[in-house]
Amino acid sequence: MCIDEFNGDNFDHGPYGFVGGGYLGHVQTNGRPIETTPVPRGTPSWGAQWKKATADYYLSSIKSASVHGGFYSYRDVYLDLDPTYTDRFGRPLMRMTIDFHENELKAAEFMTDKYAEIVRAMGASIVDKKPRKGPYDITTYQTTHVNGGAIMGSDPKTSALNRYLQSWDVPNLFVLGASAFPQNAGYNPTATVAALAFWAAAAIRNQYLKNPGPLVHA
């Protein structure tokens, strides 16, 4: 179940001090033995008290209530070639430089509060809120929606691809995928990846093949 009222521009951001947003979602993935046995904070992580709390809360708790927010582009969030680490062929690995900005943290706080309100209204006796906090930490799960790297745009100085996912520099190179996203929206990426693939394929077929060369002159 997802609530989309707090995504993108779906609500008035006036007093909140951030732009964008995301969805509130409850994703229940069956009765997995570890992730679906939440117990109140402070319960020992093993032993008789843990067993009792697990039994008491098993059918009356929701663990995977989560908010999923967007992440805007920033000059200090980028990918480059690692100066130290290489792959087995000696080629530099990709290095990711990233941290949350105030906008992402404020949005996470806002959406988490909204979700907590809903869960309280459902009758929860205990609500344990964990809004996203900085600094960014790759060791705890963040998302599998990793976008960007060869972004599309209207200006070759600030993007790698034009609006048809065609390289500005090499006209017979088209780069399809979530790598083209300049921003990471609050929505899941795959439908947009598919739409852009269709859009690029149509441009290749209807324009490029008839007249190979740059499809956009900047």
Ligand SMILES: Cc1cc2nc3c(=O)[nH]c(=O)nc-3n(C[C@H](O)[C@H](O)[C@H](O)COP(=O)(O)OP(=O)(O)OC[C@H]3O[C@@H](n4cnc5c(N)ncnc54)[C@H](O)[C@@H]3O)c2cc1C
């Ligand atoms: C666990 C998980 C769950 C997800 N759940 C969702 C979801 O519920 N909804 C949603 O919208 N999105 C979801 N995503 C995100 C979504 O899968 C990705 O955003 C999407 O697949 C990106 O598509 P892509 O074509 O850009 O990249 P990919 O699908 O990663 O495709 C890249 C391809 O390039 C190939 N490749 C890499 N290097 C080379 C090379 N040197 N030569 C040749 N080929 C190469 C790879 O083998 C791969 O096939 C999920 C991702 C993960 C990992």
